Amino acid sequence: MLYRTPHLTESLDVARFIRMAGGGLYEFLFDNLVPLLSADELLAIAIASDGNPFSHRNCHVAVNDDNGSIIGIANAFPADLLSDPSDGLLPGERAEHIRPMLSLLDWGSMFLNALAVSDQCHGRGIGSHLLDWALTRARDLGLPRLSLHVWADNLPAREYYKARGFVDIGVADVAPHPRLPHRGGSVLMSRSSSCDTQGSQIARSCRLLDHLKAPCFRTDQPNQ
Structure with missing residues (x-):
């Protein structure tokens, strides 16, 4: 198994995994937005670019040693990159529907935007390796926490992240939509980016909940 930064020529493959990780989010945002371009193709354009x-x-990608195909990906970046409403990355009207998700973020953390592994490769530790990459990236950039959003009705994913030390921070009330059929909204989860033992992580997670009253968990961001 090889882990590395994806090549530009692999942008479309990475896009497919990010779309899969979104649970319908990117189809909702990007399908039919630009004539003749799918959500995967629009995502691939962004992936092949710099500065977004x-x-x-x-x-970061996991690559099959046998044939060189991508079998897992992670996409992580500082959450504060989502605080600029002028980047034009998300379409206005559709973004408005997911406004609660864009407003409920753990500012000052590393944000794990996507983590996905090919169905045929589950159980091989690929997801854990990619998650560890995101934690290392957070530490390298001096960010004290790793955060993510997960659909409230995606119970297996929520249990997986809880087992890795994440705690629920809040719930973004995203209304169901015919093209985004999730119930219960989206849950913001966060954990320390330190590589402490499990016991220390539990203690840190408890303290993290206390930060709900602190400025780093801002839910009053301007429209994006």
Whole structure:
């Protein structure tokens, strides 16, 4: 198994995994937005570019040794990159529907935007390796926490992240939509980016909940 930054020529493959990780989010945002371009193709354009959160520079991939195919990806970047409403990355009307998710973020953390592994490769530790990459990236950039959003009705994913030390911070009330059929909104989860033992992580997670009253958990961001 090889882990590395994706090549530009792999942008479309990375896009497919990010779309898969979104649980319908990116189809909702990007399908039919630009004539003749799918959500995967629009994401691939962003991935092949520099200076945006989806950039290949913010991604890490697992590659099959046998055939060189990508079998897992992670996309992680500082959450504060999402605080600029002028980047034009998200379409206005569709972004408005997910406004609660864009407003409920753990500012000052590393944000794990996507983590996905090919169905055929589950159980091989690939997801854990990619998650560890995101934690290392957070530490390298001096960010004290790793955060993420997960659909409230995606119970297996929520249990997986809880087992890795994440705690629920808040719930973004995203209303169900015919093209985004999730119930219960989206849960913001966060954990320390330190590589402490499990016991220390639990203690840190308890203290993290106390930060709900602190400025780093801002839910009053301007429109994006």
